[in-house]
Amino acid sequence: MLEFYGTIAEESWFDDDITPQMFREELFSGSGPVTIWINSPGGDCNAASQIYTALMDYTGEVTVIVDGMAASAASVIAMAGTRVLMSPTAMMMIHNPATAAFGDHKDMEEVIAMLEEVKESIINAYEIRTGLSHAQLSHMMDAETWMNAKKAIEFGFADEMLTDPKRTPTNVDAYAFSAKSVEQAVVNKIIEKVRARHKAEPPKPEGRTVNELMERLNLLKY
Numbered sequence: 001m002l003e004f005y006g007t008i009a010e011e012s013w014f015d016d017d018i019t020p021q022m023f024r025e026e027l028f029s030g031s032g033p034v035t036i037w038i039n040s041p042g043g044d045c046n047a048a049s050q051i052y053t054a055l056m057d058y059t060g061e062v063t064v065i066v067d068g069m070a071a072s073a074a075s076v077i078a079m080a081g082t083r084v085l086m087s088p089t090a091m092m093m094i095h096n097p098a099t100a101a102f103g104d105h106k107d108m109e110e111v112i113a114m115l116e117e118v119k120e121s122i123i124n125a126y127e128i129r130t131g132l133s134h135a136q137l138s139h140m141m142d143a144e145t146w147m148n149a150k151k152a153i154e155f156g157f158a159d160e161m162l163t164d165p166k167r168t169p170t171n172v173d174a175y176a177f178s179a180k181s182v183e184q185a186v187v188n189k190i191i192e193k194v195r196a197r198h199k200a201e202p203p204k205p206e207g208r209t210v211n212e213l214m215e216r217l218n219l220l221k222y
């Protein structure tokens with residue numbers, strides 16, 4: 001059994017960092033079936049790729065159990081499991097890769113091209129496990145999608161829910177939500193209220209117009 005609890009990194013800076021070298025040494029120190037317990041917010045995409053590849057290369061059966069969270073790069077690692085189980089209270093999150101960069105417009109174009117390729121590599125892993133289309137996975141990543149266990153199973157990211165056979169199965173509703181959609185819904189409600197108020201009480205000359213308020217609200221999203 002291996003516990004994957006912490007941030008994924010190329011090099012360890014803190015006690016809870018997990019590096020490819022550390023993970024590979026532990027993984028290949030034994031043989032036979034192995035269980036990987038995951039609770040991680042993600043981290044470095046390249047490091048996650050190395051860990052994913054190590055698990056795919058492992059000859060024994062790999063059971064992945066998400067007992068807390070498999071977010072971002074950690075969700076990619078979970079895809080390497082022969083079987084993927086999730087606690088009824090666990091969450092999985094997928095989103096677009098991100099980075100920090102500086103330079104002129106040419107440098108930024110190169111960074112954008114690089115991020116697009118990283119996204120494609122992540123989609124490769126999701127496609128192999130889920131069987132979902134490239135377009136659907138891309139949209140889910142654009143929206144930053146969070147899934148509970150039932151929804152992750154429904155989409156194919158997980159195989160089953162972790163339950164105690166001696167107890168009645170936990171009744172958990174399947175749901176997934178987009179962080180950006182929730183944010184936009186809040187903005188839309190505020191805009192509707194502002195419009196309704198302006199219709200009832202016309203703004204004074206020195207007040208802001210609805211269009212100005214909409215521009216300000218759109219700025220708040222970033």
